[in-house]
Amino acid sequence: MSVAVSHISKQFETRGQRAVAALRDVSLEVQTGELLALLGPSGSGKTTLLRIIAGLEIPDAGQVTFVGEDVTEKSAYERKAGFVFQAYALFQHMTVFENIAFGLRVLPAKKRPKADAIVKRVTELLQLIQLEGYEKRLPSQLSGGQRQRVALARALAIEPRVLLLDEPFGALDAKVRKDLRKWLRHFHDQTHLTSLFVTHDQDEAFELADRVVIFNEGRIQQIGSVAELRENPVNDFVREFLEV
Amino acid sequence: MRRANSDPGAARFLLIALLFAFVLFFLVFPVCVVVYEALRGGFALYFSALTADHSVSAIRLTLLVALAVVPLNTIFGVCAAWAVTHFKFRGKALLISLIEIPLWVSPVIGGLIFALIFGRQGFLGPWLDAHDIQIMFAYPAIVLATAFVTFPFVARGLIPLMQSQGSAEEEAALTLGANGWQLFWRVTFPKIKWGILYGMILCNARAMGEFGAVSVVAGSVDDRITMPLQIEQYFLNFGLQQAFALASLLLLLSALTLAIKIALEWRHLAPNIVHRH
Numbered sequence: 001m002s003v004a005v006s007h008i009s010k011q012f013e014t015r016g017q018r019a020v021a022a023l024r025d026v027s028l029e030v031q032t033g034e035l036l037a038l039l040g041p042s043g044s045g046k047t048t049l050l051r052i053i054a055g056l057e058i059p060d061a062g063q064v065t066f067v068g069e070d071v072t073e074k075s076a077y078e079r080k081a082g083f084v085f086q087a088y089a090l091f092q093h094m095t096v097f098e099n100i101a102f103g104l105r106v107l108p109a110k111k112r113p114k115a116d117a118i119v120k121r122v123t124e125l126l127q128l129i130q131l132e133g134y135e136k137r138l139p140s141q142l143s144g145g146q147r148q149r150v151a152l153a154r155a156l157a158i159e160p161r162v163l164l165l166d167e168p169f170g171a172l173d174a175k176v177r178k179d180l181r182k183w184l185r186h187f188h189d190q191t192h193l194t195s196l197f198v199t200h201d202q203d204e205a206f207e208l209a210d211r212v213v214i215f216n217e218g219r220i221q222q223i224g225s226v227a228e229l230r231e232n233p234v235n236d237f238v239r240e241f242l243e244v
Numbered sequence: 245m246r247r248a249n250s251d252p253g254a255a256r257f258l259l260i261a262l263l264f265a266f267v268l269f270f271l272v273f274p275v276c277v278v279v280y281e282a283l284r285g286g287f288a289l290y291f292s293a294l295t296a297d298h299s300v301s302a303i304r305l306t307l308l309v310a311l312a313v314v315p316l317n318t319i320f321g322v323c324a325a326w327a328v329t330h331f332k333f334r335g336k337a338l339l340i341s342l343i344e345i346p347l348w349v350s351p352v353i354g355g356l357i358f359a360l361i362f363g364r365q366g367f368l369g370p371w372l373d374a375h376d377i378q379i380m381f382a383y384p385a386i387v388l389a390t391a392f393v394t395f396p397f398v399a400r401g402l403i404p405l406m407q408s409q410g411s412a413e414e415e416a417a418l419t420l421g422a423n424g425w426q427l428f429w430r431v432t433f434p435k436i437k438w439g440i441l442y443g444m445i446l447c448n449a450r451a452m453g454e455f456g457a458v459s460v461v462a463g464s465v466d467d468r469i470t471m472p473l474q475i476e477q478y479f480l481n482f483g484l485q486q487a488f489a490l491a492s493l494l495l496l497l498s499a500l501t502l503a504i505k506i507a508l509e510w511r512h513l514a515p516n517i518v519h520r521h
Contacts, residue, residue: 056415076418083419089412093434103420106430158420 002032002194003053003162008062010048022048023059024218030162032067033192035185037205040215041241046198047086049215050164053196055079066161082160082193086167088151090139096150097135100125103158125153128187145176152184156193165197169204181208202242214238278495281488293489302474302490305386306452309470312387313394313451318444321398326432329406330414340403346395354392355460358385381463386470389457394450398443405439406432438512442505449501453494 010023022045030036038046051057053064055076063072071079080103091099098105100122104113113121126132129149139147148168155163168184169177185208188195199205205212206226214221214229214237222234233239283290293299324343328336346354361367362379372379379385417431455472462469469477471490478487 054419056418076415077421077423079419080421081419083416085412085416087412089416091413091416091431102417102422102430106417106420106422106426154416154420 002034002067003030003196004028004065005049005053006063006065008049008052008059008064010045010052010057010059022218023052026062026218026220028213028220028223030194030196032194034210035188035195035197035208037209037212038196038198038215039202039205039212040200042200044215045218046215047166050083050166050196050198053162054081054083054164056083080158080160082155082158082163084148084151084155084163084165084168086170088139088147090147090151090154092139094138095135096126096131096137096139096142097122099139099150100153100157102154121157125157128156129153143176144172145180148172148180161194163193163195165195167199168197169199169201177204184208214241216241275495278488278491281485282492285485289485290489293483293486294493296486298474298477299486299490302469302471303493305383305468306471308383309386309390310448310451313390314444314448316387316391317394317447318398318440320395321400321402321443321447322436322440324399325402325406325436326428328403330411343396343399346393347400351389351393351454351456352460355389355457357392358388358461380461382468385461386458386468389461390451390454393454393457394447397447397450398440401443401446402436402439405436409435438508442508445501445504445508449498452497 004027006027008023008026012022026045026049028049038049040046048057052059055064055071055074055078059072063070065071066079066081091102094102101118104118104121107113122135123132126135129152131146131149131153134142134146139150142150148171152165152168169180172180181204197208211223211225212229213223216237222229222238224232229238230242233242282293294303324339327333328340359366359380362372362385363369364373364380366380369380379388413431413435414427417427422430452470453472454470455476458470459473459476462473471494475487475490475494478484478490
């Protein structure tokens with residue numbers, strides 16, 4: 001088991017209203033080297049779960065572990081989960097090179113690679129995402145698909161134990177989305193980096209993921225492979241959701 | 245259908261003429277008078293007025309006050325804007341309103357507060373007296389009173405700027421292992437540096453020009469008053485030419501502030517997110 005959450009609960013307070021439960025007693029294990037999809041309608045709590053795993057949100061109750069280490073009390077910058085944000089969140093004032101190098105440059109002096117090692121690592125990543133020659137561009141000078149790949153390279157630069165992707169293809173047009181999906185699956189087959197991605201698109205989830213977690217109203221409805229979910233939906237929600 | 249801006253010519257002409265007359269009379273004319281009066285006796289007299297002992301000490305004190313107040317309120321403003329935009333806490337809306345208090349409270353009251361705290365009959369007065377610490381009628385009180393008046397300038401500009409930028413880039417930096425210090429200097433600061441400069445310029449202009457609050461705490465000792473107070477002193481003592489000479493310096497500061505402000509708004513800050521006072 002690589003990444004696990006157990007009995008996670010989280011409520012959000014909205015002004016003048018009763019607290020809304022975003023997550024209710026959620027437990028989940030992502031196997032080492034697995035590509036897992038969190039699938040559910042918007043507002044079902046899947047992004048909140050991803051943010052809790054990364055340490056960007058603090059759960060009211062429950063535990064998060066990375067490769068057996070309890071990281072519940074650790075802050076996001078100690079966990080260093082590779083996180084790819086929905087709108088990419090690239091550093092607008094930095095070049096592509098500096099964006100990707102960021103995670104290496106902020107390492108403590110003892111662990112920080114030398115300048116030429118950073119150049120080497122970033123160059124490798126640029127090759128991986130097929131954006132050689134773009135290192136001096138600013139994020140505003142890239143297309144959506146290119147930004148997405150830079151965000152991915154930036155997250156991979158720190159060699160994270162787990163890769164978390166929030167609606168990774170949400171903001172892209174259909175053609176680019178298809179290509180990038182294939183590319184990501186191919187990338188995962190090569191690296192087997194434990195990955196968890198959030199989506200509301202079941203085609204995307206079924207095409208990419210090894211297993212799919214169906215989420216609704218802050219609870220896990222069912223976990224399984226595409227075939228398992230289709231053959232044995234545990235409840236009406238899963239059945240109806242998969243039929244649409 | 246006729247649109248509003250193509251209404252009958254007469255009304256349109258009248259309104260625009262009125263606006264021009266208003267601006268000329270209330271803004272341009274006084275500036276011209278100050279410059280004319282300052283230079284009427286010739287440049288030699290102008291410079292001798294500016295280099296008179298009283299003028300020099302007033303200019304010096306004003307610069308020293310600004311030198312303390314602007315950094316103080318810049319640090320405060322950045323901290324406040326950071327807290328308000330990056331943390332969730334109760335009473336946030338109230339806090340944002342409270343920061344604005346100095347904008348709608350008369351500066352004299354700002355001065356009085358410090359007089360009540362540090363003055364001889366004040367709250368801390370006897371203790372300060374006993375320990376021979378001079379705050380009232382001296383540099384520390386002038387700095388405090390000026391800081392009170394210029395308190396909101398940096399924060400009020402930065403809060404809407406930082407709110408519009410959101411915290412996505414900061415969150416990304418966190419997941420990449422940046423600590424708080426790195427986060428601020430490498431990610432946030434480059435995004436807000438022009439906003440900080442904008443607030444500092446406004447804060448500086450207001451700090452150097454402040455009269456009301458400082459007049460309560462500065463007393464009337466000649467070598468312990470700032471430029472605006474010295475201008476009044478000259479004026480009351482029939483040193484009209486000197487008063488206008490010193491006033492022309494403050495005007496020059498305002499003109500510079502205006503120029504930098506326009507340049508910043510035009511080059512670096514989207515007009516809709518810059519707060520207007």
